Amino acid sequence: MKSAELLGLALLVLVSACGNLKENSKARKYPSSKIIQSLDSLGYFNLTPNEELDSLKSDIIKTYESSGLFEGKRFYDSIRYVDFRFYWLDSEKLFEGGGLISYLHEIKPTFDKLNLNLDFKSDSTQMNKSKFVHTIVINECTYYAFNEEINYSSWGIATYNFAKIINDVFEKQNSNERVYLISGGNDGRMVILTDEIYSYLKSVYQIDDEFPLKIDEWADKNQVPI
DSSP states (O other): OOHHHHHHHHHHHHHHHHHHHHHHHHTTSSOHHHHHHHHHHTTGGGGSOHHHHHHHHHHHHHHHHHHOOOOOOBOTTSSOBTTSSEEEOOHHHHHSTTHHHHHHHHHHHHHHHTTOOOOEEEEEEEEETTEEEEEEEETTEEEEEEEEOOSTTHHHHHHHHHHHHHHHHHHHTTOOEEEEEESOGGGOEEEEEEHHHHHHHHHHSOOSTTSOBOHHHHHHHTTOOO
């Protein structure tokens, strides 16, 4: 290999390494205590039970300082999160029979803590020609959880529709909270945040595949047709 080519290759490696270093340093350049204070003032911890508050803050600090990632804390030996903002969202389970009702039951405590209504009934599925149609009534409004042909995108569409429905339920009650999506498939999660909290998180945390996304951005990244 010629010396010029070697030099070019070395420069590419150096630029890449500097880019990664810059991203990692960005994720840790803010004092973790300041991040906790900011999240507190923005209302992130308003839903957390008092007995879990100190351990959650400690866990957020530990995760931030070790990896720069934004992640909630689960109850001991459980898949449930202590902050009532993070939730697991398995796309396969959501799409299957009873999955939608199951997840509505899971997130209802968050609505209760926010003094918002989440009353659901009339969960109904049927085949309409080639389409699978799934409807549900939430707070007296009828929503389509699914209204498509079943194909490789079905899990993603069901996840997107679920998040869109919940965001509409928030909006109809003049709440600033919204669902943001993380990852997908069997490893999906969601987190409930205000836009103000989300904007702050983007300014101090590492942005990677595990960072929450607005639902349209999530659909675009995961090639979900919407």
